[in-house]
Amino acid sequence: MKRSYPESSSSGSLEPPQSKPRYNPDGDGHFLEDESTKFFARKVADHYSARTNQTLEEREASPIIHLKKLNNWIKSVLIQLYAKKGDAVLDLACGKGGDLIKWDKAKVGYYVGVDIAEGSIEDCRTRYNGDADHHQRRKKFSFPARLMCGDCFEVRLDKVLSDDAPFDICSCQFAMHYSWSTEARARRALANVSALLRPGGIFIGTMPDANVIIKKLREAEGLAFGNSVYWIRFDEEYSEKKFKSSTPFGIKYKFHLEDAVDCPEWIVPFHVFKALAEEYDLELVFVKNSHVFVDEYLKKPEFIELMRRLGALGDGNQDHSTLSPDEWEVAYLYLAFVLRKRGQPDQTRVNNRRDKGKMHVDKEDIMYISSAQIDG
Numbered sequence: 001m002k003r004s005y006p007e008s009s010s011s012g013s014l015e016p017p018q019s020k021p022r023y024n025p026d027g028d029g030h031f032l033e034d035e036s037t038k039f040f041a042r043k044v045a046d047h048y049s050a051r052t053n054q055t056l057e058e059r060e061a062s063p064i065i066h067l068k069k070l071n072n073w074i075k076s077v078l079i080q081l082y083a084k085k086g087d088a089v090l091d092l093a094c095g096k097g098g099d100l101i102k103w104d105k106a107k108v109g110y111y112v113g114v115d116i117a118e119g120s121i122e123d124c125r126t127r128y129n130g131d132a133d134h135h136q137r138r139k140k141f142s143f144p145a146r147l148m149c150g151d152c153f154e155v156r157l158d159k160v161l162s163d164d165a166p167f168d169i170c171s172c173q174f175a176m177h178y179s180w181s182t183e184a185r186a187r188r189a190l191a192n193v194s195a196l197l198r199p200g201g202i203f204i205g206t207m208p209d210a211n212v213i214i215k216k217l218r219e220a221e222g223l224a225f226g227n228s229v230y231w232i233r234f235d236e237e238y239s240e241k242k243f244k245s246s247t248p249f250g251i252k253y254k255f256h257l258e259d260a261v262d263c264p265e266w267i268v269p270f271h272v273f274k275a276l277a278e279e280y281d282l283e284l285v286f287v288k289n290s291h292v293f294v295d296e297y298l299k300k301p302e303f304i305e306l307m308r309r310l311g312a313l314g315d316g317n318q319d320h321s322t323l324s325p326d327e328w329e330v331a332y333l334y335l336a337f338v339l340r341k342r343g344q345p346d347q348t349r350v351n352n353r354r355d356k357g358k359m360h361v362d363k364e365d366i367m368y369i370s371s372a373q374i375d376g
């Protein structure tokens with residue numbers, strides 16, 4: 001059956017006020033953000049800010065509930081594999097704090113969450129405080145936290161967080177691709193991670209798998225493809241479906257995922273990501289498409305048990321509900337990566353940064369950060 005997708009013209013509000021972000025062939029990444037870059041960052045922030053917390057019933061009724069559970073399993077596995085007791089955690093694009101419980105289970109010692117969406121940071125704050133956990137009231141988290149609202153891919157976080165660093169582990173889940181609108185932003189993202197991690201520190205993340213997306217685009221009849229739960233659409237400028245290796249940034253597409261995402265995203269060619277990360281002393285430990293990731297880690301008893309508890313593939317007993325083929329196809333659009341900051345860990349290091357955080361975060365404690373404020 002041939003599907004129809006919204007036409008480009010129906011998304012007039014997606015047009016930026018000015019030209020497309022420029023690629024800087026010299027690679028210094030020092031040019032200023034232009035209006036269109038800011039426009040799109042705002043568009044992404046507004047989209048996520050407007051997404052309200054769901055009740056447990058609403059969540060369970062979601063057409064992608066099993067995909068959400070699968071993604072939670074992938075993030076939990078990454079955290080269980082790499083977070084250690086007492087670790088200081090930097091959660092970039094932390095959203096509504098959906099990973100707080102996972103960090104708590106790993107017994108981390110300190111948590112800093114940053115997100116561009118004001119609404120999401122506020123939800124994260126209430127979830128951390130245990131005031132309005134929509135799933136259930138739970139005991140307080142055992143680690144102190146700091147929350148910040150700002151653009152992780154524009155602001156010099158090393159300046160803002162100099163007293164909180166170094167971090168043992170940095171996480172950026174389902175968000176790194178929002179940095180790929182320009183080279184300057186991609187560099188800022190990686191420079192922030194590198195500057196804030198200790199030597200030997202770990203950077204874990206999940207993001208769209210460019211190889212899969214480009215393959216699907218080339219297989220599609222037009223510039224759009226998808227299924228009953230998602231669609232992706234590229235602009236006319238990509239009608240040849242060719243991408244120059246000299247311009248690996250700013251390749252924008254529109255992504256729609258039922259009950260989750262509806263905003264512009266950018267292709268992240270992984271080989272460019274890896275090469276750029278190396279420039280910032282971040283070495284690749286592994287990258288795996290989500291399908292491979294599931295296949296591999298679902299062989300380990302502890303992660304089988306975790307999957308059963310999360311219920312992405314049913315509970316192995318009465319509950320036979322599982323991902324639909326369409327949800328499984330969406331999982332294929334993503335990859336998981338792990339990078340390590342070069343250098344030897346300092347064995348004598350004592351994490352004394354936890355005094356920077358609080359066990360209850362008030363509205364006034366949320367720090368709003370912008371480049372203008374930091375650079376003067």
Ligand SMILES: C[S@@+](CC[C@H](N)C(=O)[O-])C[C@H]1O[C@@H](n2cnc3c(N)ncnc32)[C@H](O)[C@@H]1O
Nearest residue numbers: 048093095098115116117151152173174175178
């Ligand atoms: C798909 S959500 C993932 C949230 C969270 N990491 C999780 O896995 O539940 C993407 C998040 O990225 C955030 N985001 C997008 N661009 C950002 C930026 N430039 N700086 C900080 N956060 C950003 C959004 O506001 C949103 O909360």
